[in-house]
Amino acid sequence: MSAITVVLVDDHLVVRSGLKALLGTQPDIEVVAEASSGEEALTAVEGHAPDVVVMDLAMGPGMDGIEAIRKLRERNRKQAVLVFTTYDSDADIVRAVDAGAMGYLLKDAAPEEIFAAVRGAVQGKSVMSPPVASRLFQQLRNPDEVLTPREAELLSLLTEGLSNRELGQRLFISEATVKTHLAHIYAKLGVETRAAAIATAIRREGMR
Amino acid sequence: MSAITVVLVDDHLVVRSGLKALLGTQPDIEVVAEASSGEEALTAVEGHAPDVVVMDLAMGPGMDGIEAIRKLRERNRKQAVLVFTTYDSDADIVRAVDAGAMGYLLKDAAPEEIFAAVRGAVQGKSVMSPPVASRLFQQLRNPDEVLTPREAELLSLLTEGLSNRELGQRLFISEATVKTHLAHIYAKLGVETRAAAIATAIRREGMR
DNA sequence: GGCGGTATCAGCCAAAAGGCTGAGAGACCA
DNA sequence: TGGTCTCTCAGCCTTTTGGCTGATACCGCC
Numbered sequence: 343m344s345a346i347t348v349v350l351v352d353d354h355l356v357v358r359s360g361l362k363a364l365l366g367t368q369p370d371i372e373v374v375a376e377a378s379s380g381e382e383a384l385t386a387v388e389g390h391a392p393d394v395v396v397m398d399l400a401m402g403p404g405m406d407g408i409e410a411i412r413k414l415r416e417r418n419r420k421q422a423v424l425v426f427t428t429y430d431s432d433a434d435i436v437r438a439v440d441a442g443a444m445g446y447l448l449k450d451a452a453p454e455e456i457f458a459a460v461r462g463a464v465q466g467k468s469v470m471s472p473p474v475a476s477r478l479f480q481q482l483r484n485p486d487e488v489l490t491p492r493e494a495e496l497l498s499l500l501t502e503g504l505s506n507r508e509l510g511q512r513l514f515i516s517e518a519t520v521k522t523h524l525a526h527i528y529a530k531l532g533v534e535t536r537a538a539a540i541a542t543a544i545r546r547e548g549m550r
Numbered sequence: 551m552s553a554i555t556v557v558l559v560d561d562h563l564v565v566r567s568g569l570k571a572l573l574g575t576q577p578d579i580e581v582v583a584e585a586s587s588g589e590e591a592l593t594a595v596e597g598h599a600p601d602v603v604v605m606d607l608a609m610g611p612g613m614d615g616i617e618a619i620r621k622l623r624e625r626n627r628k629q630a631v632l633v634f635t636t637y638d639s640d641a642d643i644v645r646a647v648d649a650g651a652m653g654y655l656l657k658d659a660a661p662e663e664i665f666a667a668v669r670g671a672v673q674g675k676s677v678m679s680p681p682v683a684s685r686l687f688q689q690l691r692n693p694d695e696v697l698t699p700r701e702a703e704l705l706s707l708l709t710e711g712l713s714n715r716e717l718g719q720r721l722f723i724s725e726a727t728v729k730t731h732l733a734h735i736y737a738k739l740g741v742e743t744r745a746a747a748i749a750t751a752i753r754r755e756g757m758r
Numbered sequence: 759g760g761c762g763g764t765a766t767c768a769g770c771c772a773a774a775a776g777g778c779t780g781a782g783a784g785a786c787c788a
Numbered sequence: 789t790g791g792t793c794t795c796t797c798a799g800c801c802t803t804t805t806g807g808c809t810g811a812t813a814c815c816g817c818c
Contacts, residue, residue, distance in 0.1 A: 355572075360566070504745070
């Protein structure tokens with residue numbers, strides 16, 4: 343059996359370099375290409391048809407990781423995508439899985455975890471770091487705390503510092519409705535003020 | 551002349567691994583030890599007395615990079631510290647330089663930049679990534695926009711979602727004083743509400 | 759056909775935040 | 789010694805936010 347082929351996508355050269363060095367120690371894994379942006383990732387995958395794509399989510403300006411994953415799936419190739427990122431935000435996890443990611447690893451993962459994830463991915467196995475898994479589990483247990491699409495939309499605008507009036511104008515709804523949504527959001531996030539909601543959203547939900 | 555000795559400090563194994571691989575290509579640079587936390591960094595430097603310490607700022611729980619730099623200087627050894635981090639936040643840059651960092655590099659820096667910074671550091675030269683330098687320059691040109699220590703402290707607490715009353719209690723000052731500081735902070739950040747201030751602080755100032 | 763979830767809106771009231779002016783104390787520096 | 793900066797505080801007024809209760813409409817589902 344030939345080696346598992348991998349394409350690396352990360353905007354940081356040191357990370358790609360480190361990942362390549364680590365994966366290079368495994369005889370059954372071969373890094374065939376690297377990319378430093380979502381756009382590059384698309385052409386790299388097109389050109390090398392790898393078994394696995396290891397992808398960072400945050401990649402500076404331009405296409406982000408989530409979008410890249412979605413685009414990769416649209417061109418329905420059969421490669422598996424592993425997310426490899428620094429933060430374990432609820433929003434990112436859900437969006438990545440939704441976009442079609444096979445696994446979700448954090449950058450402080452042990453080498454064995456990474457190897458296992460790559461090998462698992464080609465067999466259709468989903469591997470994720472323990473903190474990530476526990477977050478997903480948490481969401482399944484407490485569906486009451488999951489924001490509705492409209493609420494998430496509002497929260498996202500909230501993190502830009504808008505007032506209720508501005509939120510209403512932006513979403514074409516009355517200020518009263520904005521306040522209703524906010525009250526629900528606060529309850530779900532477990533906070534009592536918009537300031538705390540913003541802090542929670544940016545830190546925990548990864549809404550940056 | 552013997553090689554420049556380097557200690558690597560970063561909580562992510564892939565980053566250490568990548569940095570080591572990159573620096574390993576240079577015959578005049580040798581990585582003599584690695585550490586994954588501030589605490590480890592202190593003992594590693596103690597044991598190896600390197601010429602240069604390459605240090606990440608964000609390192610999970612425990613001592614952060616800034617504190618580690620400060621501690622290293624207190625034990626007044628002669629090694630130079632290079633900050634190597636993902637974000638170029640104003641607050642971090644100022645704090646790092648204040649703590650005694652010799653250089654400030656971003657993780658997307660080119661290999662040549664990194665090599666040059668390491669070599670420059672041992673000669674007492676200060677090297678920083680262009681975006682970092684431009685931020686420092688910006689601050690020198692517009693000293694009116696630089697937060698005072700007290701304001702920075704308040705802003706930091708603000709990003710945790712505290713109310714004016716809570717801020718006052720936490721800082722042992724009256725609510726009136728809190729409001730005065732906030733007004734100054736808003737003016738300096740160019741915002742008009744606490745929500746926008748929090749958003750700006752977390753995103754631009756990197757206060758997470 | 760009813761039931762739960764979502765999205766929309768209103769009105770009322772209390773609390774919090776923000777804008778403004780003015781002012782005193784201590785530090786630092788020319 | 790006088791000016792500047794920083795930190796501290798007060799009062800007054802307007803705007804914004806948050807808490808509460810209740811209501812309508814649409815949609816999917818059993």
